[in-house]
Amino acid sequence: MSNIQSVLHETRVFTPSDEFVKQANVSGMSAYQALVDASQKDYEGYWAKLARETLQWKKPFTKVLDESNAPFYKWFEDGELNVSYNCLDTHLTTQPEKTAIIFEADDGSVTRINYRDLHARVCQFANGLKSRGIKKGDRVVIYLPMSIEAVVAMQACARIGAIHSVVFGGFSSKSLHERITDAQACAVITSDGQFRGGKAMPLKPAVDEALGMGGCEGVHSVIVYQRTNSEVTWGGNNIWWHDLVTGQGTTCEPEWVSAEHPLFILYTSGSTGKPKGVQHSTGGYLLGAMLSMKWVFDYKDSDVFWCTADVGWITGHSYVTYGPLAMGATEVIFEGVPTYPDAGRFWKMIQDHKVTTFYTAPTAIRSLIKLGGDLPRKYDLSSLRLLGSVGEPINPEAWMWYYTEVGQSRCPIVDTWWQTETGSHMIAPLPGAMPIKPGTCTLPLPGIQATIVNENGDEVFDQHGGFLVIKRPFPSQIRTIWGDPERYKKGYFPHEMRGYYLAGDSAHRDEDGYFWIMGRIDDVLNVSGHRLGTMEIESALVANPLVAEAAIVGKPHEIKGEAVVAFVVLKGARPADAAAAKKLAEDLRNWVGHEIGPIAKPDEIRFGENLPKTRSGKIMRRLLRAIAKGEEITQDVSTLENPAILEQLKEVVR
Numbered sequence: 250m251s252n253i254q255s256v257l258h259e260t261r262v263f264t265p266s267d268e269f270v271k272q273a274n275v276s277g278m279s280a281y282q283a284l285v286d287a288s289q290k291d292y293e294g295y296w297a298k299l300a301r302e303t304l305q306w307k308k309p310f311t312k313v314l315d316e317s318n319a320p321f322y323k324w325f326e327d328g329e330l331n332v333s334y335n336c337l338d339t340h341l342t343t344q345p346e347k348t349a350i351i352f353e354a355d356d357g358s359v360t361r362i363n364y365r366d367l368h369a370r371v372c373q374f375a376n377g378l379k380s381r382g383i384k385k386g387d388r389v390v391i392y393l394p395m396s397i398e399a400v401v402a403m404q405a406c407a408r409i410g411a412i413h414s415v416v417f418g419g420f421s422s423k424s425l426h427e428r429i430t431d432a433q434a435c436a437v438i439t440s441d442g443q444f445r446g447g448k449a450m451p452l453k454p455a456v457d458e459a460l461g462m463g464g465c466e467g468v469h470s471v472i473v474y475q476r477t478n479s480e481v482t483w484g485g486n487n488i489w490w491h492d493l494v495t496g497q498g499t500t501c502e503p504e505w506v507s508a509e510h511p512l513f514i515l516y517t518s519g520s521t522g523k524p525k526g527v528q529h530s531t532g533g534y535l536l537g538a539m540l541s542m543k544w545v546f547d548y549k550d551s552d553v554f555w556c557t558a559d560v561g562w563i564t565g566h567s568y569v570t571y572g573p574l575a576m577g578a579t580e581v582i583f584e585g586v587p588t589y590p591d592a593g594r595f596w597k598m599i600q601d602h603k604v605t606t607f608y609t610a611p612t613a614i615r616s617l618i619k620l621g622g623d624l625p626r627k628y629d630l631s632s633l634r635l636l637g638s639v640g641e642p643i644n645p646e647a648w649m650w651y652y653t654e655v656g657q658s659r660c661p662i663v664d665t666w667w668q669t670e671t672g673s674h675m676i677a678p679l680p681g682a683m684p685i686k687p688g689t690c691t692l693p694l695p696g697i698q699a700t701i702v703n704e705n706g707d708e709v710f711d712q713h714g715g716f717l718v719i720k721r722p723f724p725s726q727i728r729t730i731w732g733d734p735e736r737y738k739k740g741y742f743p744h745e746m747r748g749y750y751l752a753g754d755s756a757h758r759d760e761d762g763y764f765w766i767m768g769r770i771d772d773v774l775n776v777s778g779h780r781l782g783t784m785e786i787e788s789a790l791v792a793n794p795l796v797a798e799a800a801i802v803g804k805p806h807e808i809k810g811e812a813v814v815a816f817v818v819l820k821g822a823r824p825a826d827a828a829a830a831k832k833l834a835e836d837l838r839n840w841v842g843h844e845i846g847p848i849a850k851p852d853e854i855r856f857g858e859n860l861p862k863t864r865s866g867k868i869m870r871r872l873l874r875a876i877a878k879g880e881e882i883t884q885d886v887s888t889l890e891n892p893a894i895l896e897q898l899k900e901v902v903r
């Protein structure tokens with residue numbers, strides 16, 4: 250593991266103010282420790298108590314954790330509940346008038362919806378879904394821009410027990426097709442288009458294309474929300490959202506489901522070319538979302554909560570659609586982009602909506618520093634009391650800027666480590682308990698037995714670090730990979746790990762036991778906080794008729810964290826001149842954009858007559874990573890058949 254030794258040594262420590270500690274939901278280190286102790290003393294009893302106190306059950310559970318078919322764990326299985334009931338109905342008598350969502354559109358117009366009306370809209374849409382014959386267990390793909398409707402669609406699925414699978418609007422028709430067919434969806438919910446940065450962009454054409462690719466015969470309904478008023482082609486099974494809900498009642502009895510009923514599938518990248526459908530549960534998942542709202546975001550009724558993530562990612566599921574609403578929060582949802590009309594948009598919105606809790610990604614922070622590092626000072630950010638970061642390690646410089654310029658040295662930053670698979674925060678500060686340091690996600694949440702092990706599964710406590718694992722099953726974890734239980738077992742619970750959940754990250758601990766995440770151990774890149782499988786991009790490139798072989802590696806990037814570098818071998822000769830190379834590189838970038846989505850487009854392409862391989866024919870990825878970084882080559886290259894290709898691969902096409 251010596252190759253992943255960390256060079257960081259951060260000595261700055263920020264202790265929460267007395268004022269913050271006093272009002273915190275978990276106040277002081279001793280309160281944190283008491284929870285940890287309780288979880289260690291009686292693991293199941295601890296989770297059972299939290300599940301009883303936190304969730305509203307239609308039928309109480311009697312069994313807590315079922316490990317009989319490990320690693321297919323079950324939590325609270327004989328209990329019955331409904332997530333949409335927990336998010337909406339529970340607030341109907343206590344705070345029906347409270348604003349649930351403040352929606353700010355791309356053009357700055359604002360729509361507010363209170364809990365009573367949100368409940369009514371979810372029920373109406375749920376009734377609409379039922380009118381199309383959609384029922385418990387059916388899969389529904391949602392391909393929508395950030396909107397109140399996206400939340401309504403997800404909540405409505407949850408209400409009737411249908412399993413949603415949200416596909417990020419930036420994914421291509423091919424990616425959408427892959428997800429629709431893998432999930433065997435019976436319906437797709439989309440919009441005509443979306444507004445971003447002052448422009449209307451089409452969305453529905455991608456759905457039409459995807460459905461035309463074959464294998465989607467099971468899709469009997471395409472529900473279209475009218476957002477941009479752009480022209481759309483209309484298929485026989487298409488129906489406008491507004492027509493679907495017309496005449497539908499504003500109440501809908503929730504479908505009471507087992508705590509283990511799948512709430513959703515969300516696709517994410519892994520080590521192979523095929524994205525995996527991460528399947529989450531109902532009870533355990535919601536418990537994780539709510540506890541982290543309470544503990545990590547120190548949620549208070551007076552908060553205005555804003556998580557900037559798109560609902561197409563897990564962060565948007567847990568901290569836009571489910572967590573905040575289950576807590577009865579007022580939350581902000583934003584349609585547009587952080588740089589339009591200028592790089593002060595986030596700060597203006599914090600000011601206008603008096604946001605108290607702001608949760609975003611390091612890549613956004615870095616780009617906003619670059620585009621307008623002094624802009625936060627132009628706005629009144631005094632409403633803020635807590636900041637959050639997610640998606641990748643936050644570099645100390647960006648952390649310090651976020652802390653001093655946005656949080657005005659007053660707001661703790663919660664750096665939250667978790668994954669699509671974990672459903673909710675795993676390692677993160679409880680801001681009124683632990684001191685924070687720039688660049689570390691600090692300590693595990695109470696009850697989460699995170700640790701670091703070597704390749705034999707032995708725990709390590711030194712600075713060298715190792716593999717990040719979670720030793721005991723926890724309620725919000727992935728239940729399986731949709732349609733591929735073997736991949737779930739092999740990928741997350743490999744034999745050497747003794748039944749621990751293998752996260753796929755490397756990490757080390759400092760002298761305070763704080764966790765420092767160092768990066769992925771598999772063939773997964775983290776580009777702007779998004780997971781991209783190198784194999785996925787390689788397969789996309791090789792699918793191009795001109796490409797014989799391709800290798801993808803990551804290289805550090807100032808804003809995105811990691812950039813995608815493609816090494817490409819063509820079927821024919823290398824491009825004859827710079828102009829031809831440039832043209833082809835552009836075509837290939839667009840090709841990948843079309844195959845997967847714009848986020849996967851290679852930042853750099855290099856053409857070689859071959860790729861460097863070991864004798865056994867394995868691509869020498871470490872060597873390629875060094876070449877991509879422009880480092881001196883220290884690897885043994887004596888086995889290379891044609892050393893001249895190294896020179897070719899150093900040439901970046903511009």
Ligand code: WT7
Pocket residue numbers: 517563564638639640641642643664665666667668669670690752753754766768769775778779780
């Ligand atoms: C991977 C999970 C969790 C929602 C967003 C991404 C990296 C995530 C952090 C953090 C360091 C982080 C890890 C992880 N990651 N948060 N605070 N510090 N690394 O979800 O797409 O499932 O990606 O993102 O590498 O494994 P995801």
